[in-house]
Amino acid sequence: MLEELEQYAKEYKIPIMQKDGIDFLTAFIEEHNIKNVLEIGTAIGYSAIKMALVSKDVKVTTIERDETRYNEALKNVSKFALDNQINLIFGDALDINITGEYDLIFIDAAKAQSIKFFNKYTPLLRSKGYVITDNLSFHGLVNSDQEMSRNLRQLVRKISEYIDFLKNNNDYKTTFYDIGDGISVSEKVD
Ligand code: SAM
Numbered sequence: 001m002l003e004e005l006e007q008y009a010k011e012y013k014i015p016i017m018q019k020d021g022i023d024f025l026t027a028f029i030e031e032h033n034i035k036n037v038l039e040i041g042t043a044i045g046y047s048a049i050k051m052a053l054v055s056k057d058v059k060v061t062t063i064e065r066d067e068t069r070y071n072e073a074l075k076n077v078s079k080f081a082l083d084n085q086i087n088l089i090f091g092d093a094l095d096i097n098i099t100g101e102y103d104l105i106f107i108d109a110a111k112a113q114s115i116k117f118f119n120k121y122t123p124l125l126r127s128k129g130y131v132i133t134d135n136l137s138f139h140g141l142v143n144s145d146q147e148m149s150r151n152l153r154q155l156v157r158k159i160s161e162y163i164d165f166l167k168n169n170n171d172y173k174t175t176f177y178d179i180g181d182g183i184s185v186s187e188k189v190d
Contacts, residue, residue, distance in 0.1 A: 005046045005076060014069065016046040017108070021134055021180025025106065028132065028185070029054045038102040038124060039063070040093045040117050041109030045073030045086070051106075052085040059085055061100065063109075065092040093117060101126050107133040112158035115165050122188075129188050131172070136163060137182030 009016040017025065025047065029037070035057050039048055042064035051060050064070040070090040077086045089098065093109060094116055102124050107117050114133055122131060136142060141156050142163070148156065163184075166174040172186040 001079065002046075002049070005044060005049070008072075009044060009046060014043050016043055017050075017134060018180040021183055022047060022050050024177065024179045024183060025132060026050055026054050028130075029058060029104065032103075032130070034103045034130075035059060036100065036102045037061070037104045037106060038098075038100070038121060039106045039108065040121065041107070042073045042088060043069050045076040045088070047106070047108065048073070048086050048088075049076060049080050049082060052082045053080075056085070059087070061087045061089065061098065061102075063089045063091060063093045063096065063098075065090070065109075094120065098124070100124055103129050105129070105131045107131065108135070111135055111138065112155050114159070114162040118162075118165070125188055127188060127190055131184075131186040131188075133162070133166075133184045133186075135159070135181045136176065136184055137178070139181065142182070 029051055037051055037060045039060060039062035042048055042062040048060045048062045052058050064073060073088055077083055103126055105121050105125055107114055136159060138156060138159050142159050166184055166186055171189055173189055174184050174186040177183045
């Protein structure tokens with residue numbers, strides 16, 4: 001069934017996590033005994049489903065602003081009978097407000113907005129919790145001197161700014177991994 005989701009994503013050009021990245025994320029959840037995850041950027045629910053399948057104790061709250069993708073995610077979560085583990089929220093993560101306490105925040109939404117997502121949602125992180133961010137290499141374009149359009153250059157600059165923001169943030173210890181499309185793990189220091 002997961003292959004069907006991967007196929008759907010390919011067909012409709014929906015960016016879901018790459019295999020190496022999703023394997024890293026699910027192994028991380030298992031190793032660190034993560035129970036409550038907040039995901040920004042559901043798409044069709046692929047990564048939320050993979051995370052929930054790690055263990056029945058894993059609960060995922062996930063936010064998506066695109067209605068078609070959100071509806072697709074609803075269908076997929078039901079197909080996997082994971083409705084009691086995955087809470088799907090339709091809305092723009094920068095506009096809505098949620099509550100709760102999370103062991104892990106997974107940021108995988110609009111890449112230019114990562115600092116905003118980080119600042120808005122890390123108050124919901126438990127002490128010694130983690131923030132994982134995907135696509136920090138952005139298909140190899142970050143730190144490359146490849147020619148690109150103005151919009152793409154701006155996006156790549158925003159991702160570089162986010163990387164600097166993480167490096168300079170003394171409240172978190174961040175490790176960068178050259179896995180999938182580039183992943184960071186930021187551990188809350190206190
Ligand atoms: N995590 C998903 C997976 O691996 O299966 C992929 C998520 S995809 C890379 C990013 C998603 O974030 C898109 O579906 C996009 O519509 C959504 N998104 C972007 N900005 C958002 C925002 N401000 N609030 C909510 N969703 C957002």
